[in-house]
Amino acid sequence: MRRFILCTALLVVAGLLAGCGNKGPLVLPPGQSNTVAPDASVPAPATSAPLPDGP
Structure with missing residues (x-):
């Protein structure tokens, strides 16, 4: 029963x-609104610094 x-x-x-x-x-x-937000996981493109003049 139990x-x-x-x-x-x-x-x-x-x-x-x-x-x-x-x-x-x-x-x-x-x-x-039904618009899709931009993907925040995509990093911005990196900019490269000029290389120093070496010997």
Whole structure:
């Protein structure tokens, strides 16, 4: 009997957790545009300093 109650409780919890979350298409909150921001992970091109005159 105890095993039946434990299994039933686990099934109920699993069913409740499976029902959580938003359903439907993903949308942006109102007031934000749909434009894509530039990728911030691309570094700016490096500039090279002139080499000193050596002997």
